[in-house]
Amino acid sequence: MRKNKVITAEEAIALIRNDDVVTTTGFVQSCIPEALHAALERRFVETGAPRGLTLIMTAGAGDSKGLGTGRLHHDGLLSRVIAANFGRMPKVAQAAQENKILGYNLPQGVISQLYRACAAGQPGLFSKVGLKTYVDPRHGGGRVNDVTREDIVKLVEVAGEEWLFYTATKIDVAFIRGTSADPSGNLCMAKEALTLDNLAQAMAARNNGGIVIAQVERIVEQGSIKPKDVRVPGMLVDCVVVAEPEQHRMNYGIMHDAALAGEIRVPVGAMARMPLDARKIIARRAAFELPPNGVVNLGVGAPEGISSIAAEEKVTPYITLTTEAGAVGGVLASGSSFGAATNADCIIDQNQMFDFYDGGGLDMTCLGMAECDGQGNVNTSRFGGRLNGCGGFINISQNARKVIFAGTFTAGGLVTKVEDGKLRILQEGRSRKFVAEVEQNTFSGPFAQERNQPVLYVTERCVFHLTQRGLELIEVAPGIDIGRDILAHMAFTPIIENPITMDLRIFRDEPMELLADLLNLNLCERVSYDAGRNLLFVNLEGWQVRSKGDIEALRQVLETACLKAGQRVNSVVNHDGFRITENLYDDYAEMIEYMMRHHYVTSTRYATSAFLRLKMQEALRKRGLAPHIFERKEDAHAFLDAAERRETTIASAA
Template identity: 55%
Template sequence: MIRDKIVTADEAIALIRDGDVVSCSGFVGIGTPEELIASLERRFIETEGPRDLTLVFAAAPGDGKERGLNRLAREGLVQRAIGGHWSLVPKLGKLATDNRIQAYNLPLGTISHLYRDSAAHRAGTLTKVGLGTFVDPRQSGGKINARTTQDIVRVMEIDGEEWLFYKAFPINVALIRGTTADAEGNITMEREALMLDAQAAAMAARNANGLVIVQVERIASSGSLDARSVVIPGVLVDCVVLAPPSAHKQTYATDYNAAYSGEIRVPVNKIPALALDERKLIARRCAFELPLGGVINLGIGMPEAVAAVAAEERVLDHLTLTAEAGVIGGMPQGGLDFGAGINTQALLHQNQQFDFYDGGGLDLACLGMAEIDRMGNVNVSRFGSRLAGAGGFINISQNARRLVFAGTFTAGGIVTAVEDGQMRIVTEGRTRKFVEAVEQVTFSGPLAAAKGQTVYYVTERCVFRLRPEGLQLIEVAPGIEIEHDVLAHMAFRPLIGDVAVMDPRIYRPKPMGLAAVLQDLQLTDRLSYDEERNILFANFEGMAIRAESDIQCVRRVFEGMCARAGRRVALIVNYDGFRIEESLADEYFEMVASLQREYYSTTTRYTTSAFMRMKLGDALSSRQAAAHIFETHAEASEFICTRAHFAGAA
């Protein structure tokens, strides 16, 4: 092993050969090896080489103007590009849409997984991500232009189910960024905002007998790096390049923020309340779908306002926000800081984050929408010569348990007003967004409907829900006329049944009291009442009582349910995985005993936890409340039914 791997950028880049497949890390400006990219650009200008490279990138390493991979948008230098997100590399995107290079747009998460699968010498990545979208080979297979003819995605059937197989390819060169290196090439990333796929890409290049070049901002002495902090071991690295500070900013907008790297936690400044415009109206309606205690992804643009509404309504602390680049918890950032987070709970490798996303880890995703058609298909990726790319949209939208699309009803100059709680369209947008057929399918409505995914489409004036037959209009804003303000500006007529009025609190300036609303809605979802047998079942599995407001919510919802029943009910409660703050236990069990005395004829509870059975028994017995506690649902139900039988016989 070469002991001293520290070289100049030009010396490292000189090793790249014509025709190489070059992967480049970067999420906007985070992790983007600007010094290496600039050196490659400079070499091509001066020597006209290397030529005919294939560029591979998951998230666009660029600023939407000149930096990042925009530097490499030169004919002759690039022959082919395979990317997930394209909107921040418009110069490279123009080469693609002008048919001057071969180009593919694949889901960001799938490219991330391809790095890992290439490293393991697997044939490719097998996934359902992309089915029914433009990535599906029965549509375009991810090809961006006519010049691109090779199929790299194919449909496979396994046990009667369709999958997409993305063919792996060798990585000849990996351009990566870290923080600190030693002479042996061990790389740490303590000042980086993200780890991205640096490790997987390095492994892929190393196992293809390729070249791994890492840009860093500082050099440490040999043997001084903590082994647990090393993200890329030196055995994977060929060259280390020390970059000047100007080429190693933490993001394109920020030289360095210690909160982005997790070095410190910072007080979160109060997020200013949004003006009551269409952006806030949409975000407010979306916020009614937030799952308290849930894991959420908020897309860029309109969905970012949902976080501001959640903060104003004091529910932000009850949510776990995530970003596809690897951030878990905290507050994801926007603009050219997008991808970073402050006060994060954890930071994953990007491919691991997409393992979590693809497996259904998101309770809710709120994403933007540009074009929507009658079947609920959404396009956010391609508009004529403008190439945005799918990014992580396909992975996220296809696999989130609950999905909300957010956007104005029309685009281009829309002006709205809210007067006395009534919505008014002052100036209609120039462009329809609800079209007969989307230009490109980034989200498949029929596929989502077939698997029973809950999907809403929220605008400032109305809400649609996805049904198997297509879009159904389910809500309109107060003051909005369906024919004049909605249907007249759509290229198709949606399904229309009983149309409700959107919650009037959305259109009032004061806070909506969302925390109590969401608590009640989500607790109600845990209850079911069998009127014929007069049995109320409460599923408290995994539920947590963290505040007095949680106790008040339980009382309020149970009192309402029992009042509607109009008689005493038999109650069965599942306490598996139930958690309660010790300081709240007395108040909670006093409330439970009070409800039991007033509303229940018979009560049973069950949990597989022996400790919880003991705790419940002690708490209820000490309050003179009957404590019929069992291990299984079957035992609890049998007790209830036996009691009912003897009561009937008597």
């Protein structure tokens, strides 16, 4: 017989026992079952029960001021927390830091995928996510304090490779959330911004003999939800609680936004432009790294601004922006709506998004940074006396094909101003971000180098990139003095070899015409031919190779110029300020080999960067090509002149 599962929040919470393992949904400030959290807090304050709960959650689910999981801070309510984020429940984080509760800080994607393992009755999850970070058992195993002793992360070897095995924790109670439910508990999420892990969490609790409590905003007639709109079937749901509107907000900042829910689409052109401040400078510079036709993830903070820049520069149709919460496409939201997207193409479950990320689907990510050291290690999880947590940072940063870390150069009171296309530091931040050694290793620079992962560090005043020797300063903002404004505020000295000026367009309050750069529409303007000398000059100063598509675009431009010349040509290539993604040197050398075989008599190039010269020499020699790469333009032209004289002498002798 059908059962009416609609009960009050108090009746549902009364089913929770001492020592139960409770999981809850929510992402940052969105999709939080606030009525259930409030009812659990109320029961404990009034009765002292239930006690000793274990809380399992992925992303932070609160406003950092006491709402969401922040309600669960009362002494005795929790005995253990397994979470990706502690920053949105600061009193719970404080209890962990004071050794009052046990605590683990694990990667968000791992916890998300562990729900499925629990649902399937599996003992845990094998993953490479977390290797060489603080989650690795060799560096702490994700334990957040001294009283936490049990190892739930183990280092194992499979087929000669290192893996981490994460132990699954069986779930007794799942708090989930939907928009509508029928009396049998079938749930739809029509007005929700995200679907998150509701289905997997419900299965995990149900298959462990636990209970599933669903918060909704309304009850609809039995059978009125279309089968394909049911995101969690009633067979998994034990209780349905109808929340008051204030406790069923889309997020803490917005009651409801139809565009974020995918109910309507809004004109992108109507969105407000960012003011030209430090945050916009950082977002603009990072946007130059966007891969056309690529898939991109953006983190919270400064990286969020890239979405606005992409819309402002009309780049959005040529990239797919995503969030780990499950939003695909559109313009990513910020602030209290972070994780959702306006005009999204689709919303998928969070665990499925992490499957995609972990498998290498991301072409690029841009993430924030709290601390960075000379080896390129980055800390976002524990700093300044705060236990913040890693969130999805480790999954994303370890598996993206290219990583951009973005943030202000210093923190706490930094004041900047852009005047006449130059950046001025009016007041320096109180805290250094570039430190001698990071407090906790959330991202391993040496591990990234082992895997040839390209990594950039973008600030408002300069840009670094990661090399085998550590961080190298490669770009400096106009108006910035390296000694006064950069080195004086770092605890280590980076490699410095002829850094170039950051693109001047970034510091002008007008469109940058970024789309033309990303699609290489102006690439032909970098190539000129001198018929009198039969010389093809290729000016690649400041140009960037982000993908194989960029190399193919250059080959087409060069081949067109050579065919127009009507004969084999000599070429000189300016590589000053030229940058190429680490794993594309061989593809670039292959393009040069093609041009030598079909169109060039000889070719020479120059670059002031010793590192670039070394890498190009290695790549060219592997293909049996003479490098002919010099430090100065004059040396490159002198080599070409000597080659021409030799040809003339040979021709005369013949």
